[in-house]
Structures are given as structure tokens and as C-alpha cells.
Amino acid sequence: MTSENDAPTKVDPAHGNASDAESDEHAVAPPATAHEIARRQLLGKMSIGLGVACGAAISVPGVGFVVAPIFRDEPTEWRAVGKIDAFKIGETVNVVFVDASPLPWAGVTAKTAAWLRRIDQTNFVAFSVNCAHLGCPVRWMEQARLFMCPCHGGVYYEDGRVAAGPPPHPLTRYPVRIEAGQVEIRTDPIPIG
Numbered sequence: 001m002t003s004e005n006d007a008p009t010k011v012d013p014a015h016g017n018a019s020d021a022e023s024d025e026h027a028v029a030p031p032a033t034a035h036e037i038a039r040r041q042l043l044g045k046m047s048i049g050l051g052v053a054c055g056a057a058i059s060v061p062g063v064g065f066v067v068a069p070i071f072r073d074e075p076t077e078w079r080a081v082g083k084i085d086a087f088k089i090g091e092t093v094n095v096v097f098v099d100a101s102p103l104p105w106a107g108v109t110a111k112t113a114a115w116l117r118r119i120d121q122t123n124f125v126a127f128s129v130n131c132a133h134l135g136c137p138v139r140w141m142e143q144a145r146l147f148m149c150p151c152h153g154g155v156y157y158e159d160g161r162v163a164a165g166p167p168p169h170p171l172t173r174y175p176v177r178i179e180a181g182q183v184e185i186r187t188d189p190i191p192i193g
Contacts, residue, residue: 076100080182087118087183092140092158094129100187114174114185115140115147117158126174126185127160132167147171 032040079097087093095116115127115138127147129137136151146163147156154165161170175186 077187078177078179078184079187080179080184081114081116082183083181084178084183087116087124089118089120092117092142094140095126095185097185097187112187113137115171116176116183116185122178124176124178124183126176127156128172128174130172132162132169132171133165138171 081095131149138147154167155163
């Protein structure tokens with residue numbers, strides 16, 4: 001009784017090799033024709049082109065994100081903060097107004113503020129409520145006549161100059177004007193740094 005494993009192998013007398021099935025495994029491929037080479041080159045170039053196109057499509061939003069602010073104008077608007085008579089000479093008060101560039105869904109976060117001081121009958125000065133260091137809100141301390149930042153100990157004199165702490169420059173000033181009996185502040189994006 002013979003099993004399949006014990007079956008004798010046929011030898012090809014011309015080549016001295018085992019049967020045709022076994023010889024096909026070790027056969028060398030014939031050289032490629034000019035048509036096949038041209039097709040492979042075309043497919044290779046198409047793959048490279050497709051890769052470049054995909055890379056460009058992916059990078060366009062990133063480039064736009066980096067370059068767009070260079071060409072965009074900063075939004076500014078004059079916002080009324082109250083009638084002239086509502087402010088006492090020499091007093092510094094916090095006034096709230098809508099930011100220059102609120103988004104439709106911003107809600108209450110579209111509001112910002114400034115410290116407004118009436119200097120005389122027609123002159124006002126307005127300071128940003130944001131510390132020049134990292135943007136924390138500063139407080140006006142009436143008795144000390146200082147602006148103080150609770151986050152990192154920044155201190156400013158009443159004219160906005162740095163008195164102590166890490167702030168790199170004075171408080172940012174907003175332009176102020178009087179228009180039709182109203183005090184108006186020109187809004188800019190939140191000034192930090």
C-alpha cells in the first residue's frame with residue numbers, strides 16, 4: 001500500500017529536473033517588454049502626482065490659517081459707554097461694551113471692558129482691563145491709586161505705566177472721543193502682550 005507522500009516523482013529527461021509543477025516555481029520571468037516598462041513608468045508618475053495633489057490639498061487650509069491674518073484688517077468700532085455727565089472728574093470706573101469682532105454665537109462673551117477715567121470737562125482716558133503680561137483682568141484700587149493684577153502680581157500706576165511685576169509694557173490705552181454727548185471708546189481685539 002502506497003500513500004500519496006510515497007509517490008515517485010517524475011524526472012524530466014531533457015532538463016534533469018522534477019516534474020513541470022515543481023519547475024514552474026523556480027522559473028525566471030522573461031524580460032519586460034518596452035510597453036510594460038512604459039506602463040510602469042506612467043503608473044509611477046501618476047502615483048507621485050496623486051501624492052503631491054493630496055499633500056497640497058491637505059496643506060492648503062494650514063497655509064491659509066497662517067497667512068490669512070497678514071491680509072485681514074483688524075476690526076475696530078466706536079462704542080458708546082455712557083453720557084458725559086455720568087462720569088465724575090478724577091474718578092476711574094469700569095465700563096462694559098461689545099467687542100469689535102463678536103461672533104454671531106458669542107453671546108455674553110462678546111462683551112469686554114475698559115477702565116475709564118474722566119480727566120477734566122472734555123478729556124477722558126481708557127485703559128484695557130487686560131494685563132499686558134498674560135491677559136488677566138486688572139483691578140483698580142482707588143485708595144492706592146494703582147491697577148493690580150491678581151494673577152502674577154503685576155502693578156500699574158494710575159497712568160498705566162508698569163510699577164512692579166512681570167508686565168512687559170504699560171496697560172494698553174483705547175482711543176476715546178465725545179460724540180453727540182456720549183463718551184465713545186474705539187474697540188480693538190483684546191490687547192495682550
